[in-house]
Amino acid sequence: MANFWWGQSEGRKRTHWKSWDSMCTLKCLGGMGFQDLEVFNEALLGRQAWRLTTCTNSLLNPVMKAKYYRNSDFLGAYLGYGGSFSWRSIWGSKALVKEGVLWRVGNGRNINIWTDPWICDDEGRFATSVPSLEITKVNELIIPEDMSWDHELIQTHFNDRDTRGILAIPLSSRAPPNEPTWAFAKNDMYNVKSAYMLGKGLGVVGRDSAGSVLFAATKRIKAWWVVEIAEAKAMVWALSLGARFGYNKAIIETDCQTIVSRLSTEACYSTDLDLILGDAMALCSSYDSLRWSHVKRDGNSVAHNLAKLIPPNSEQIWENYVPPNIAPYVLMDYLVFPEVWTALLAKIHSPVEVLRGPNSRIWHVELVKVVEDTRSNMCFDIGWQNFVNENHLVDGELMIIYYAGNITFYVRVFSSTMVERFDTIEPFPRDEDI
Structure with a gap:
C-alpha cells in the first residue's frame, strides 16, 4: 500500500516521506485519513461475527455452532484448537463485537443483570450498582401480568443512574425474545464504520525474565489520539503500574521506534507527544534500572489484543493472571x-x-x-x-x-x-x- 502511494519505478523504491501510521491519522489531526488496514479488516470480520450472533436461522450459523460452540452462543464461544483459519479470524473479532453489543429487553430471560450490557447511556452499557445475590436475571425486575417494571424492587437494588436507565427501557406486552443490538448505530444494526472507531485502546502486560505474566491491564478511552500518543500513554501507564506493584528494574518494550529513540536520548521538544513522554521521564525516578527496547509489532501481540478486551470508558487490571482470551497470545511469544x-x-x-x-x-x-x-x-x-x-x-x-x-x-x-x-x-x- 505504501509503495502504491509513494510510487516506485524499475524495481527501485522511492522515499516514503510519511509513515503509514501518520497517513492513517484523521485529516483534522494532520493526517491523510487513510484506514488502518488491520483494524479495518477486524471491523469487516466483525460483520460476520455479528451475523453469527443475530442471524440464528442462516445456513452458516448451525454449521459453525455444531462444530465450535455447541453449548453456548457465539459470544460465549471459546477459540479451542483445531479450528479453521476462517473460524480463528472471525473469533478474533468477537472482542470488538462485544464492545458494541447491547441487549434489547424482551422477556428479560437469560440477560444477566450484572454482567450483560443492557442499560445504555453516556456512562456505558452495564449496570454500575453494587451486585446483589437476590436478583440475577432481568425478568426478575419485570411484573409479568402487565409487562411493566417493578419500581419498588428497582429502587431498592439500583443507584440513581441505573434506575433512570432501566425505567427508560420500554417493554412490549407480547414479551418477545431478547435481541442483541448494536449500541453505536441509529438502526441498531452493526456497521463497519462505528466498529472501526472502537478498534483502538491501551494494553499493558508485565512479565519476568522467564516470560511469566506478573500483571496485565487494559483501558479503553474515547479519544482521537494519534498512534504515537496512544503508545506513549500505554508506556506511562506501564511505568506507573510497575512502580505500584513494587518493581524497580524493568525493560519497557514498544513497537513505536519514535518513542524508543526519543526516550533513549532524552530528547524533549514542544509537541503533544513530548508532553506525554515527559510523564514517562518523570516516572523513571521510581526505578533503579530502566531500559527502552523496540520490538516488531508481532512481538507486541499480547498488549495489542489486551487493548481490545473490554468496552470503552472502562479499565481492568489483573495481577499474576492473564485473561483466558489473551492466554493464546502469551504462548505466541x-x-x-x-x-x-x-x-x-x-x-x-x-x-x-x-x-x-x-x-x-x-x-x-x-x-x-x-x-x-x-x-x-x-x-x-x-x-x-x-x-x-x-x-x-x-x-x-x-x-x-x-x-x-x-x-x-x-x-x-x-x-x-x-x-x-x-x-x-x-x-x-x-x-x-x-
Whole structure:
C-alpha cells in the first residue's frame, strides 16, 4: 500500500516521506485519513461475527455452532484448537463485537443483570450498582401480568443512574425474545464504520525474565489520539503500574521506534507527544534500572489484543493472571528453556532450529540467547509464533520437547486433562536413528 502511494519505478523504491501510521491519522489531526488496514479488516470480520450472533436461522450459523460452540452462543464461544483459519479470524473479532453489543429487553430471560450490557447511556452499557445475590436475571425486575417494571424492587437494588436507565427501557406486552443490538448505530444494526472507531485502546502486560505474566491491564478511552500518543500513554501507564506493584528494574518494550529513540536520548521538544513522554521521564525516578527496547509489532501481540478486551470508558487490571482470551497470545511469544539446557544449546552453532510436530510437518524457528542481569537463557523466537498458531496451542496444555541432535526438536502436546493431542503426535526417534 505504501509503495502504491509513494510510487516506485524499475524495481527501485522511492522515499516514503510519511509513515503509514501518520497517513492513517484523521485529516483534522494532520493526517491523510487513510484506514488502518488491520483494524479495518477486524471491523469487516466483525460483520460476520455479528451475523453469527443475530442471524440464528442462516445456513452458516448451525454449521459453525455444531462444530465450535455447541453449548453456548457465539459470544460465549471459546477459540479451542483445531479450528479453521476462517473460524480463528472471525473469533478474533468477537472482542470488538462485544464492545458494541447491547441487549434489547424482551422477556428479560437469560440477560444477566450484572454482567450483560443492557442499560445504555453516556456512562456505558452495564449496570454500575453494587451486585446483589437476590436478583440475577432481568425478568426478575419485570411484573409479568402487565409487562411493566417493578419500581419498588428497582429502587431498592439500583443507584440513581441505573434506575433512570432501566425505567427508560420500554417493554412490549407480547414479551418477545431478547435481541442483541448494536449500541453505536441509529438502526441498531452493526456497521463497519462505528466498529472501526472502537478498534483502538491501551494494553499493558508485565512479565519476568522467564516470560511469566506478573500483571496485565487494559483501558479503553474515547479519544482521537494519534498512534504515537496512544503508545506513549500505554508506556506511562506501564511505568506507573510497575512502580505500584513494587518493581524497580524493568525493560519497557514498544513497537513505536519514535518513542524508543526519543526516550533513549532524552530528547524533549514542544509537541503533544513530548508532553506525554515527559510523564514517562518523570516516572523513571521510581526505578533503579530502566531500559527502552523496540520490538516488531508481532512481538507486541499480547498488549495489542489486551487493548481490545473490554468496552470503552472502562479499565481492568489483573495481577499474576492473564485473561483466558489473551492466554493464546502469551504462548505466541518466545519459549525460554530451563537453565540446564542452556549449556547444551549454547554449543549449537546454527541459529535456525527445526521443530517436528503435527503430521511430520517441519517448522523453522530461530534460537536466540536472552541475557537478564547475570543470567542468560536460550529461547525460541522468530518462527515460534507460527508454530503456536498453526498448532492452535492454548494455555494449560503440556508440551514435551525432545532434542534429537542435528538441530532438530521433536514436540508432543497434551491437553489440560493429560490426554495427548492426536493432531500433534509425532513419534520420537529411536536412539539408533539419531
